[in-house]
Amino acid sequence: MPGGVDALTGVASGADWLARYDGALMGVFGTPQRVLVRGSGCTVEDADGNQYLDLLGGIAVNALGHAHPFVTSVIASQLATLGHISNFFTSPTQVALAEKLLELSGAPAGSRVFFSNSGAEALEAAVKLARRNSTPGRSRILALDGAFHGRTMGALALTSKKAYREPFEPLPGGVEHLPFGDLDALHAAMDGSVAALVVEPIQGEAGVRPLSPEYLRAARDLTREHGALLILDEVQTGVARTGRWFAHQWVDGVVPDAMTLAKGLGGGFPVGALITFGEDTSTLITAGQHGTTFGGNPVAAAAGLATLHTLESSGALQHVAGLGAYLREHLTAVQGVTAVRGSGLLIGFDLDGAYAPAAVQAALSAGFIINATGPGTIRLAPPLILTQEQAATFLDALPAILTTARTSATEATA
Template identity: 85%
Template sequence: MTGTTTASSGRHAAQHPAGDTVEVLTGGNTGAEWLSRYSDALMGVFGTPQRVLVRGSGCNVWDADGKQYLDLLGGIAVNALGHAHPFVTSVISSQLATLGHISNFFTSPTQVALAERLLELSRAPGGSRVFFTNSGAEALEGAFKLARRNSTPERHRIIALDGAFHGRTMGALALTSKKAYREPFEPLPGGVEHLPFDDIDALTAAMDDTVAALVLEPIQGEAGVRPLSPEYLRAARALTREHGALLILDEVQTGVARTGRWFAHQWVDGVVPDAMTLAKGLGGGFPIGALVTFGERVSTLISAGQHGTTFGGNPVATAAGLATLHVLGASGALRHATDVGAYLRRGLADVDGVVAVRGEGLLIGFDLDGDHAPAAVQAALAEGFIINATGPATIRLAPPLILSEEQAATFIDALPAILTTARTSATEATA
């Protein structure tokens, strides 16, 4: 199955008429031809794409040359139900054929129903509200505005953590710590400080009545899947409450059942944020994000006319969100993610050359015994697996939440040979 090449050139018209329709619009080409055209037509902000993908089904995708891959990245934690899930696809198609876009002068039943469902799943108290966006970065922009609205001349500082990644827009970028992302676009919005990761003493020393907001990822994904300790999250909740600061949790990557809870902070009893940002898996592959505010005071910090969006909360996106949450809830996805994630972590820990494994549910990071993670990504592609390097020695997995143990086992079995190839490639590259 995985890693095989079919006799097809990437056309699957008989079984996949929608894909055939796309080919009619785009014209059939090999992967190399598409990549040549890509470099002439698109900005180079992503570098050269690794492959040209044309079709997906479940946890598998196929490239323009007909090769099959097991997708262990899920569009970076986006495709919670895999590719082309039949129920989500049918709901999106039906909604688009009924009512597509209406602007924010109006609402729709799907928008209201999805907001209600998110408030229910997040166990939000009375007076809580939802603002829908198109992406995680846009949700963080809304959260940044909340922090500003919680500010006074005396309360003006915003705290984030070393290793944080909150997005590429200017406000979200100000919260992001990596210098390579920040420096080309400085000066960024001011007032943001970064503290050492998971250091309660540093947080206690920094927190006082001048802090407007503390912004945290319960698990830092881009930093290599680093979980904050339960003790840190409890201290963060207590200190922000004591000093009148907002506790804003970025659950863009960790939310929507990814860690085996609806939201990762629910692993820690007693930690309820003032605001939470969501995106990625919320739409099952369709672009949607959300800012959830907890309680009446925080939910009214931004008043009518102070924020907005044209496409956010449109009927199609919110229908996709409703469909995704319905399937996840009805299928037992939280338990499944917990069980398969534990199986994967145990298997990875037994592989020679893997020196550490972290994560919850199906958000997993593992460290290698050398700086050959980028080479491992390429070696895995050659063997029919899609994975991601978050650093020179760290691999991230965020597969669809429908991944089976049998599929996970194929990767664990293939990983020793992948790492051997990667070490050789990395050595030759530096020789």
């Protein structure tokens, strides 16, 4: 209809909303793929009434899917009781969520939690923690090629992608990027001048690239030997995403000095955290040296508690590990898929050509939401409540999706 509004119902169409979007919002995300209006479980619906199986989960955020009844009821109840109070005060939900995270992480006595609103903010706190571990002659922070840690200035300094970094240089200094997974380079770089090493156990934005157990163990041993902090960015891999509460728990003996969380922690409600392990690390930042207005507010903390309780009581770890193995096994058998990586329900798979963006569009047309992390790589990070039956519908549809995408990509370049 002209103007994008149905003449009978008066309901705006997706095209109308997108036109209004272009006139009202900054263009930092490009043109949205669809206008989503509601969701339930693992499915969402757009403004034109089309339904999709969500296999991205808000990029690993919607751990319990959409409109989970327990989480929404807890958030509503908390907001109706006590919303924002500032950090001149605390609340029972804030204390309880911190205690639960320390329990699940197996943190030793003296460990602490700082709450933020996002993963980038948690990384900013981690950068300041690293700076507090700096002394004369100890100021280097090491990160890895392929890393994505966020877009705020400190987190961006840790991020390696030039397209993200270069428009905003000069960035905070002292950060060096090492080749991904290269043990020799890690050994050569590590000495008493390093304040911290910051790594993701699995690099999500780089195409779901896991660090090897050997690399993580070496990272732990070398940082401890040289007095540096090992900071693990588990913003995407934490909160049961890989079939353990935190991805590093798959590797025996690797306990970080600090760990950042966000994404799935609030089940869709914004909340992030920095966990510091042990008394020495937890006292590096003292009163007045860092803070936040909204971080750890009662509603966000209640959302985190509800999410963790639901995952724990439903046996999510076993479900995620089993369903992830099922998906990876069956993806390897799909024609056009050349490699499959990941753990639990964080999965990346490579295609036999540079048509991943076209595959995303073909999947949308077929009723599935997926993500391209590069020209030839697809990422899946669905809600952790995804069923095997739902996963099977995607696997059944994938060959046709890839055929369509391959054809459209070829025609576009002809």
